[in-house]
Amino acid sequence: MLLEYIAIAVMIAVATLIAFIAIGLGELLGPKKKSEAKSMPYESGMNPYGEGTRRMPVRFYLVAVLFILFDIEVVFFLPWAIVFRQLGIFGLIEMIIFIVILLVGYVYAWKKGALEWE
Amino acid sequence: MTVDLILFLILALVSVSTALGMLLSRNTVYSALFLVLNFVTVAVFYLLLGAPFIAMAQVTVYAGAIMVLFLFVIMLLGTEVLPASNILPWQKPLAGGLAAVLAVEAIYLLLVRARSVAQVTSPDVAINSMDNLREMGKVLFSTYLLPFEVTSILLLVAMVGAIVLTKKEKA
Amino acid sequence: MDWTFWLEWVLKGFVLCLVLLTGFAYLTYYERRALARMQNRIGPNRAGPQGLLQPIADAVKLFFKEELTPARAYKIVFFLAPIVTVVPSLIIAAVIPWGTSFQLFGRTITLYVADINVGVLYLMSIASIAVYGIVLAGWSSNNKYAMLGGMRSSAQMISYELALGLSFVTAILLANSMRMIDIVNAQSSWWFVVIQPVGALIFWIATLAEVNRAPFDMPEAEQELTAGYHAEYSGMKFALFFMAEYQKMIVICAILATLFFGGYLGPFVDKFWFLGPVYMFAKVFILLFFMIWVRATWPRIRYDRLMSFGWKVLVPLALAVVFITATGILLAQELNNQLYFWAIPFVSIVAAGIAVMMIYRELRRKAYERA
16 A cells, blocks of 8 residues: 555645745745845855856766766665575675676776866 | 546646656756656656655656756756757657657557556565565566676766766876 | 544644754754853853743744845746755655554554655655755856855765765665664664664764765855855745755754664663653754764865765775675574674774775875975
8 A cells, every 4th residue: 555655745745835834924024125236146245247157067967977877876785685685695796796897987987087076 | 536547647647747848948957857847756656556666766866866967967068048049940840740650659559559468467565565675676686687787887888988078088 | 544544644744844843943052052062152042041942033033034036046946946955854754763653542653654665765765856955046046156056065965875875775784674663673682883883974974964064064165155055045945944954964863863773762662652752852862962063073174075085985985884794694694603793893893994094095195295
């Protein structure tokens, strides 16, 4: 049965409701005096120049790719962690082979300086 | 109509409309957010099918990791808002034609082949028990051992590819 | 299905949210008082006896603040980002067991919202969803500082999520289950922190980075980024980010207590159900003190070092710890000798020691190169 998940869905609804109520109360109770200076982007009191969002360094892309790959690895670890007692030594060796192949990439990334944040 | 069917229809509506929203939005960040919603509804489909592990893995890997990469790439390119003019005029008719072919194919398969698909035998365990996950783990690490190991090579190739693309060769 | 089920779910969800909200309010007070004591100050002591009404005064103040939306912001996302941040920080607590169960009007009320077989994976998936609020807040503000703060913050979060996931795996290996209740019950003889202290330490460090706490509060580096991703937020929307951060602290201490410190277990907990939440509260309270202590003690770590530490030290160490744990359990099982099982903590500590030595050597080398 999916009863437990309905409980989680109910909790998501309750949490969202609380968040909306909080913001709603803030909008309701707070003053509303708009001015040009207030709605400018905050740049520590200087006059803002240029676009607010600009192109980000490629480093972030690399971190995200490496994260995906290792995240998939972690997700594969989870089912293994609950059956490895039954699988025995053979299961451990399976996992070590999996990791060693990935570690080749990890060492390559390290040597290429991809783990460095310049 | 059963509760399951009503739930399925609502979710189907949400998933189709988020997919459409993803395609039609002119702002790439909104597109990415629609896609996240779509992935989450797909995860709920997996839950309805009695596969909680796949559902959660879907959220973790697709919504939590791959879409973060998409957002990072959008911000890397600085192309949040697409230009209004259509650069590829032949794209729309071509896409429409291909979509029509796909729709015909899907309906054909649904009408003709649906009954002949072999019944999948599932182990007789409760969805919310550890045995459910254990069965999955056993199958993954015995029957599907080779695909599992090959996955790591796929990941390795992706990792090397990303590094080669972004890192300059040291002279 | 009958309506009492719905009533129970709504009430439980509501009570849990309320507990976390109150916890957040008083955690700010707790932190300010504890920090003040460590810095030889007094801290807030004017509002009410011992300043106990201070959180309420703060909340009222925030309710009456103006909600500003910058003219150039992407309005819808700007509005939704705080909600997307705060909701995961509340619902992640749904699978944490706070005690056993008790009888009320002839039905058994369990002290958790949901008991699912993929409990630990649920924690991981909600933690990974939490990144969105921060990226979107940074982007939608359309402000250089907010954008950079959001990107830094999210890159840091995803980098440390790997070590976090791997330390979850060590707890699953020891408990042989992904269900949170099973993990708690598996610790009835020994807490997992005894068997795998390094796993608990990795979890601790990774979560400090995950919630952007000192010494990993880089995204909030005032000198460089003003306030990071929430620079443009004010009033209740800012309060929601603040709330999410502190609720995450509470939830993380609760998860750490559940996975490594025996959860709600303690003397006589099987006789009196109400002792479960009491033990849980005590453990969370003590763990939170360590979080505050860390903030008072360590200076902020530089961003490049933070990323290197995550990728070059924590990930390999966490992997090593996973394999040490698995090998120890398997050898003990196959050779029927508990000695191998009890070798796990010692071998893990040696691995952690090697990691620390390598950091030390690297820092020495860098200092030498600079000189």
